[in-house]
Amino acid sequence: MKIPVTTVEDAGIVIRALRKQSGIRIDDFALTAKVSKQFMSDLEGGRPTVQMGRVLAMLQSMGVRMSLEVPDAAGTAVVTEQERRRLKAADGKHQPRPAKKQRASRPETPSAPQAPAVKRGRAGA
Numbered sequence: 001m002k003i004p005v006t007t008v009e010d011a012g013i014v015i016r017a018l019r020k021q022s023g024i025r026i027d028d029f030a031l032t033a034k035v036s037k038q039f040m041s042d043l044e045g046g047r048p049t050v051q052m053g054r055v056l057a058m059l060q061s062m063g064v065r066m067s068l069e070v071p072d073a074a075g076t077a078v079v080t081e082q083e084r085r086r087l088k089a090a091d092g093k094h095q096p097r098p099a100k101k102q103r104a105s106r107p108e109t110p111s112a113p114q115a116p117a118v119k120r121g122r123a124g125a
Contacts, residue, residue: 012046015059
């Protein structure tokens, strides 16, 4: 059955229904899916700030396939790019980017002269 998923809430509804239909408690499923119980609650509740990568991984672990309908012209470009990336990864060329180099700290710009520090203390001490 195709169910349109246009929001995080839609995805959460599907995941909750599948989990409940399987008779799995939320904390047990969170443990199996390697996410926190809070993440599961946020997802099932439709909280819009959940991480999409985790949602997709969870859907895959439940046997749910997700696809997007795109215009034909864009579809060809997407398939071409997906294949290019697969080939690049298979060749071992797809490696994480190196960490950015730390910038050298900037020299401090001269500031206005400051008044001398005044010691505070008890009078007559």
